[in-house]
Amino acid sequence: MPQVSIITPCYNSSEFLEETIQSVLHQNFTDWEWIITDDKSSDNSVEIIKKHQDSRIILIKAEKNGGAGHARNLSLEKATGRYITFLDADDYWQPDFLQEMISFMQSEKAELAYCNYARCDEHLQPKIADFEADIEVNFDNLLKTCRLSLLASMYDSERVGKEFFPEGSKREDHVMWLNLLKKIPYGKPLKKTLAKYRMREGSVSRNKTNIMKDQYLVYKEHMNFSTLKSLYYTANWAFNGFKKYSKIFN
Template identity: 75%
Template sequence: MPLVSIITPCYNSSRFLEETIASVMNQTFTDWEWLITDDCSSDNSVDIIKKINDSRIKLTIADENGGAGHARNISLKKASGRYITFLDADDFWEPEFLNEMIRFMEKEQAEIAYSNYARCNAELIPQLEDFKADKEVTFQNLLKTCRLSLLSSMYDAQRVGIEYFPEGSKREDHVMWLNLLKKINSGKPLPKTMAKYRMHSNSISRKKQNIIKDQYLVYREHMQFSTIQSLYYTANWAINGFLKYSKIFN
């Protein structure tokens, strides 16, 4: 069994997919499996993946388009590694990402860990200051802002179990991390920039104003908080989101 399972959803990702593949193939740590679920792409993403001759890469093609959370869940059900980590089909890891994260988790006895990541444009040129892994994450502080990014985080499934994504929510990653952090005291920060995140102008995560309701539902439906609590945490999330992406504060 591989030590690490890499989980990737893919949907019409051909523009950046080869760079993402290269970033995985160039990892100095090699004991991994890469579980890619294609979410019914209409471009040539599947053809690009099928060209790779590596038994560690396991491609599944979804029966129907169900969104990124659904695609990740398909892969998670097949994961056999102790450590679970995520990489979207347009993001990028530095060659030492897996090696550094595993060494850090073993040294710190961490159940969840996360690193810095660079915030880049489509050409992977940094646009803002690197997002800093500067504090431990807990259930309480993650309610106010999602400091855990999928591409720069890892968790120990042997210790905390596999956690699936709620399907149908545009904030499925936040809900997943909150559910994981209910089980442990905290996640540990690795203050090194180990990944590059593409900030697309039309990405869901950048259009905060369009997903206030979805974020409210994170608290009201998924965490089952009261209306007042849910409004309080949604307001905190909105303010922190502005500070996170505003060039004034970066």
């Protein structure tokens, strides 16, 4: 049984997939399994994955295109590691990501941890200031802005259990983290930059206007808040999202 399970959804990711694979293969911590679920890609993503003959890489091919949340859930079902972490097929880890995160969680006795990450263009060159893991996250402050990024976070499934994603929501990661933080008091910040996030133009997470309704449903449908309370937190999320990605504040 590996110590860490890495969860990755893959859909038509051939442009950046090889760089992502290399960032995992070059980790200085080696006791991991990497469960990649291909979500019915129409490009050569599967071929890129298959060419790496490493028994720690487990490829699942989804029977239908079900979205990132569905693909992550298929991987989570197969995961056997104590520590769960996530890496999308276009993101990148520094070689010491796993080692630093696990050491931090063990020394701090943390159930959930997150670190700084660099916010880069498509060529992994810095675009705006690094996102900083600067506060302990809890359920209340995570309602106003999602400080937990999948590529820079890790949780202890032995202590909190596996947390699955709601399917069909474009904000499935925020809902998942909120549900996890209902179980524990807080997640701890590791103030080191250990990952790189590609700020790709047109991505779902970058297009704030188009996902305002989806964010509202996080509170209204998934958290069962009143309409007024849901609107209040949606407004907070929108303002904090502007601050998070605007060069005015970076």
